[in-house]
Amino acid sequence: MSKEEAIVKLIPAFRKYGYEGASLTLLSKATGLGKASLYHYFPGGKSEMAAAVFEYVDSDFSKSVLKTLQRDGEPIVKIQAACLRLRQFYNSGRNSCFLAIMSFGEADKLFHDKVKARLELVIDSLAKVLVEAGIEKDIATIRAQDAIAQIQGALVLVRILDDTEPFERVIEGLPGRLLG
Structure with a gap:
């Protein structure tokens, strides 16, 4: 591997369990790699894994959503x-936002500046349009x-209600609310 x-195999584990909940045992299970193999790829341990996942997800978001804007x-x-890209990126709301995951607890201490800079870039890119x-x-x-707040709120509702409709409704109405 x-x-x-x-x-790529680490992403769902961090999305599901968050930074603090993603133990090395869970991360090992998610990848199918032993702990020694994980440390071979990520000598810095879980924080290096999370940083690599953050960069990967951030790059994917930039290529699909930000480049579009x-x-x-x-x-x-x-x-x-x-x-349309947001709908695909978040899998109609089934994928948690990685910025949100990395904005609390121990992850916030490690990644606060990166998360803040990324969020500011998203807001700025949308505002420029x-x-x-x-x-x-x-x-x-x-x-x-406000659009980011609505999307984040919809992602929470999807996770809790196990229903993608709130996310779909927010995405569908977003152009009108932004430009109206």
Whole structure:
């Protein structure tokens, strides 16, 4: 198994158990690798595994969602495309947000600056599209923050209710709420 394959297999374990709950035993089980093999790939232990997963998920999000917002085109088209990518990225809300997972407990101590910078980039990227659509910068930033809050809230509802409808509803209405 390559290191990248191991990282991909670690993602669901961190999403399900969080940083603190993802023990080395669970991470070993998730990858099918023994603890010694995990340490071979990740000599820094669980924190290095989490950092590698963070980078992998962040890269995937950037390629699918942020690049969509940053390309040329009409703002409404970019936002609609980003919503489609969000639906795919979060598997209709079934995938927890890795930024949220890494924002509490021990993970927050380790990754706070990275998580904050990433969240600010997402908000800024979305706000820039709204400014392109003629919305004042301060209002665009507030709408972008509100959109993130709605998405995060929908992800929580999906997890607790075991129903993707709240996420689908938020994503479906997002372009109108952002540009309306």
